[in-house]
Amino acid sequence: MSLLDVQNLRVAFGSSTVVNDVSFSIAPGEKFALVGESGSGKTVTSLSILRLNHDAQYGGRILFEGDDLLKRREAAMRSVRGKDVAMIFQEPMTALNPLFTIGNQIAEVLMLHEGISAKVAAQRAVELLDKTGIPEPARRALAYPHQLSGGQRQRAMIAMALACKPKLLIADEPTTALDVTIQVQILELLNQLQREENMAVLMITHDLNLVRHFADRVGVMEKGRLIETATTAGLFANPREAYTRKLLASHPQRAVDEVQASDKPLMSAERIRCTFSIKRGWFKKTPFLAVDSVDVQLRPHETLGIVGESGSGKSTLGMALLRLSSANVDGNISFAGQPISDMTSSDLRPMRAKMQVVFQDPFASLSPRRTIEQIVGEGLELHQPQLGRDGLRRTVAEGLAEVGLSPEMMSRYPHEFSGGQRQRIAIARALVLKPELILLDEPTSSLDVSVQQQVLLLLAELQRKYGIAYIFISHDLAVIRAMAHRVMVMKDGKVVESGKAEEVLSNPSQDYTKRLLAAATYSTLS
Amino acid sequence: MNPTNTSLSPWRRVWVRFKQSRRGYWSLIIFCVLFGISLLAEVVSNDKPLAVRYNGQIMFPIFQTYSEKVFGGDFDTPADYLDPFIQDQFQRDGNWAIYPLNRYRFDTLNYFAKSPNPSPPSADNWLGTDDRGRDVFARLLYGFRVSVLFGMALTILGVILGVVTGAIQGYFAGKVDLFFQRFMEIWGSMPELYLLIIFASIFEPSIGLLLILLSLFGWMGLSDYVRADFLRNRNLEYVQAARALGLSNGQIIWRHVLPNSLTPVVTFLPFRMSAAILALTSLDFLGLGVPPSTPSLGELLAQGKNNLDAWWIAVSTFIVLTMTLLLLTNIGDALRNALDVRRKA
Numbered sequence: 025m026s027l028l029d030v031q032n033l034r035v036a037f038g039s040s041t042v043v044n045d046v047s048f049s050i051a052p053g054e055k056f057a058l059v060g061e062s063g064s065g066k067t068v069t070s071l072s073i074l075r076l077n078h079d080a081q082y083g084g085r086i087l088f089e090g091d092d093l094l095k096r097r098e099a100a101m102r103s104v105r106g107k108d109v110a111m112i113f114q115e116p117m118t119a120l121n122p123l124f125t126i127g128n129q130i131a132e133v134l135m136l137h138e139g140i141s142a143k144v145a146a147q148r149a150v151e152l153l154d155k156t157g158i159p160e161p162a163r164r165a166l167a168y169p170h171q172l173s174g175g176q177r178q179r180a181m182i183a184m185a186l187a188c189k190p191k192l193l194i195a196d197e198p199t200t201a202l203d204v205t206i207q208v209q210i211l212e213l214l215n216q217l218q219r220e221e222n223m224a225v226l227m228i229t230h231d232l233n234l235v236r237h238f239a240d241r242v243g244v245m246e247k248g249r250l251i252e253t254a255t256t257a258g259l260f261a262n263p264r265e266a267y268t269r270k271l272l273a274s275h276p277q278r279a280v281d282e283v284q285a286s287d288k289p290l291m292s293a294e295r296i297r298c299t300f301s302i303k304r305g306w307f308k309k310t311p312f313l314a315v316d317s318v319d320v321q322l323r324p325h326e327t328l329g330i331v332g333e334s335g336s337g338k339s340t341l342g343m344a345l346l347r348l349s350s351a352n353v354d355g356n357i358s359f360a361g362q363p364i365s366d367m368t369s370s371d372l373r374p375m376r377a378k379m380q381v382v383f384q385d386p387f388a389s390l391s392p393r394r395t396i397e398q399i400v401g402e403g404l405e406l407h408q409p410q411l412g413r414d415g416l417r418r419t420v421a422e423g424l425a426e427v428g429l430s431p432e433m434m435s436r437y438p439h440e441f442s443g444g445q446r447q448r449i450a451i452a453r454a455l456v457l458k459p460e461l462i463l464l465d466e467p468t469s470s471l472d473v474s475v476q477q478q479v480l481l482l483l484a485e486l487q488r489k490y491g492i493a494y495i496f497i498s499h500d501l502a503v504i505r506a507m508a509h510r511v512m513v514m515k516d517g518k519v520v521e522s523g524k525a526e527e528v529l530s531n532p533s534q535d536y537t538k539r540l541l542a543a544a545t546y547s548t549l550s
Numbered sequence: 551m552n553p554t555n556t557s558l559s560p561w562r563r564v565w566v567r568f569k570q571s572r573r574g575y576w577s578l579i580i581f582c583v584l585f586g587i588s589l590l591a592e593v594v595s596n597d598k599p600l601a602v603r604y605n606g607q608i609m610f611p612i613f614q615t616y617s618e619k620v621f622g623g624d625f626d627t628p629a630d631y632l633d634p635f636i637q638d639q640f641q642r643d644g645n646w647a648i649y650p651l652n653r654y655r656f657d658t659l660n661y662f663a664k665s666p667n668p669s670p671p672s673a674d675n676w677l678g679t680d681d682r683g684r685d686v687f688a689r690l691l692y693g694f695r696v697s698v699l700f701g702m703a704l705t706i707l708g709v710i711l712g713v714v715t716g717a718i719q720g721y722f723a724g725k726v727d728l729f730f731q732r733f734m735e736i737w738g739s740m741p742e743l744y745l746l747i748i749f750a751s752i753f754e755p756s757i758g759l760l761l762i763l764l765s766l767f768g769w770m771g772l773s774d775y776v777r778a779d780f781l782r783n784r785n786l787e788y789v790q791a792a793r794a795l796g797l798s799n800g801q802i803i804w805r806h807v808l809p810n811s812l813t814p815v816v817t818f819l820p821f822r823m824s825a826a827i828l829a830l831t832s833l834d835f836l837g838l839g840v841p842p843s844t845p846s847l848g849e850l851l852a853q854g855k856n857n858l859d860a861w862w863i864a865v866s867t868f869i870v871l872t873m874t875l876l877l878l879t880n881i882g883d884a885l886r887n888a889l890d891v892r893r894k895a
Contacts, residue, residue: 346794348790348793348794372796373796373798374796375796376794376795376796377795377796379794380794380795381790381791381794383787383790383791384787385787388786388787388788389786389787389788389790389791390788391788391792391805391806391809391810392560392810393559393560393561393809393810394805394806394809395559402792402795402797402805403795403796406795406796406797406801407795407796437558437559437560439560450791453791453795457795
């Protein structure tokens with residue numbers, strides 16, 4: 025008998041149906057993965073199992089050990105939540121209560137469901153933390169969530185979920201917010217605990233690579249429907265649906281041409297050091313070195329990939345190179361033959377047209393109260409005032425056409441566009457100024473895989489056409505592999521390794537690079 | 551998300567959502583109509599006829615002052631159109647007069663009244679008269695206008711000051727913010743009411759003086775909200791992107807940060823206005839407000855308190871004041887809901 029049997033599940037919010045006719049089952053001790061792009065309904069489906077969606081109307085049946093969860097009263101649901109079915113979330117910082125120690129929060133679950141005394145519960149909490157591999161569990165149990173690192177917080181979440189030995193663990197993108205090396209550790213932990221406790225795991229993810237190494241069976245969701253269910257091996261070898269094939273094919277592929285060796289660098293920077301001063305108490309300040317003596321050389325037509333985990337200083341370096349950083353920057357930067365490191369910001373203003381930025385989050389990088397025409401035309405208005413009204417409109421239209429958007433969209437506002445379209449608008453804003461250098465700060469990280477590939481292809485084509493140099497910052501090695509000519513691997517503000525992309529990525533000389541590469545492919549997962 | 555060619559700007563969408571709240575929408579319409587009428591108070595409620603024809607000549611007393619002699623009187627003084635003698639003159643053949651709806655101005659003293667002051671509501675004085683024989687309806691109409699105009703002026707001044715100071719603190723942050731916040735703490739701890747009392751005894755009280763004094767303290771509440779929004783928005787990526795385009799600080803504030811930080815400003819507008827009206831009314835009630843010649847709701851309330859047997863003064867003023875504040879609160883509620891982006895249009 026299956027542990028969980030979802031039959032014809034339908035979830036609607038008001039008049040819009042988000043999940044339609046979804047059926048799947050999970051056997052005890054099985055690892056089942058639901059994959060899909062954002063908005064496919066995978067999270068809503070998983071939340072339905074615990075009936076955690078607000079104001080949702082349900083249809084169909086969710087049988088847990090033969091008992092229909094949708095028919096239960098709310099009070100009866102509470103004994104299922106956290107006891108039989110536990111859940112871990114994507115962002116452990118927001119899923120943990122910041123005002124209680126993690127030991128306290130774990131003990132609370134135990135006291136609630138097992139009715140044991142506070143003292144015993146606290147002891148059990150430490151044992152559970154120990155099990156998840158947190159060093160010094162007794163001390164960590166007394167720590168507040170903000171005192172832990174992202175990986176440790178997720179471990180604490182897992183400890184909390186495992187407290188009552190659930191039969192089913194729902195993991196909603198449990199590693200998406202974590203660095204690659206930490207991702208692998210968390211997955212290894214989940215794997216090991218799953219084996220030890222023989223619990224079933226429902227993994228919600230958008231990452232097919234992860235699914236391949238983690239799950240026993242996979243369900244693919246598209247627009248609220250479960251279109252295909254198969255064993256992991258079967259699905260990867262033999263995808264039935266066109267959509268599944270598209271998903272499988274949409275990992276980043278090498279998109280750029282090789283560069284001819286041109287001798288004159290567009291940008292060169294020597295011994296860049298960025299320091300932030302962190303306040304300690306009232307008058308004391310201690311400097312924090314975010315980037316430490318980094319040299320950068322960039323030629324036209326070339327993409328420099330900067331890889332690193334969060335906190336490695338890669339974004340700070342990028343912003344410092346364009347003189348947009350709020351940190352104290354030392355070192356010499358020259359751009360297009362001019363030293364820009366000591367220019368005043370007003371002297372620098374005319375140069376801004378030549379160096380542009382595209383940011384990670386297309387929802388935050390476009391001002392919500394301005395039309396697309398205003399957004400894209402803003403730089404032109406400033407740098408090419410001779411264009412006039414009509415010329416401006418024409419140039420904006422050309423720019424939009426260049427990134428594959430219809431000029432008719434000019435009078436619309438950002439909220440009417442999807443993430444991919446918004447990122448194209450952000451690229452158009454940079455592009456209309458005919459820049460020689462664009463800093464791309466994680467430009468595809470918040471996009472779905474299929475859209476990601478389109479944006480990468482667009483960037484590569486623009487580079488071919490206009491010879492723009494890119495500084496491409498990413499934590500995603502697959503994207504860097506697809507785009508970069510040269511790579512710099514950063515860790516704790518220092519460059520660990522740099523060189524030609526193929527050499528660094530296929531034949532790394534440093535341990536850290538090797539670890540990053542191994543983590544990115546999940547090849548160490550058993 | 552289905553893009554069409556004609557797309558609504560975020561502020562237009564707010565308006566669409568606002569209209570969906572029927573209570574707020576109708577409150578806004580009623581308020582606008584009442585305010586419109588009060589702006590035309592001279593035409594609606596006046597002691598001079600709009601137009602008269604006297605001995606074949608058409609005259610407009612509302613715009614021009616005529617001597618009593620013109621209408622056959624004995625003295626060379628401005629004609630009193632409530633005088634039965636003058637009214638008789640217009641009844642004669644070929645003569646006529648068009649009177650306003652209500653035949654009294656806020657300061658008209660009816661020397662020909664039939665009953666002693668304060669007189670209860672009658673056909674002559676719809677809402678009765680106050681203890682000096684002035685028509686309560688006329689005083690309410692003119693007083694409402696003064697209150698709303700004062701409220702608007704105070705709100706606009708407060709918003710401008712609040713936005714400017716909030717923007718400076720929020721955008722530049724750091725030391726500017728630190729010093730400004732300390733300044734605001736000191737400034738805010740000054741006893742406002744004592745200052746008003748002291749100033750009322752030094753200077754001749756006037757609406758202008760009240761406006762300045764209340765504005766000096768009124769901006770602080772809003773400034774904090776604007777500052778918080780600026781602090782949040784200045785770090786967003788579209789501000790960074792604007793900086794990367796080479797825009798100056800002024801341009802970034804004006805085009806990018808300010809439009810996205812106006813939500814608290816717009817939300818608080820009606821509430822600020824009702825607070826301003828209430829402030830003026832209470833100061834007038836205490837006798838610290840506008841000069842006695844100005845029609846004011848607070849002064850009427852004070853009269854109502856002093857003449858409890860003349861119930862029509864207190865009751866009608868109370869109704870007008872409550873209705874005004876209720877309408878503004880309704881509008882404010884609807885506006886707050888309309889600006890809540892989590893609600894779907």
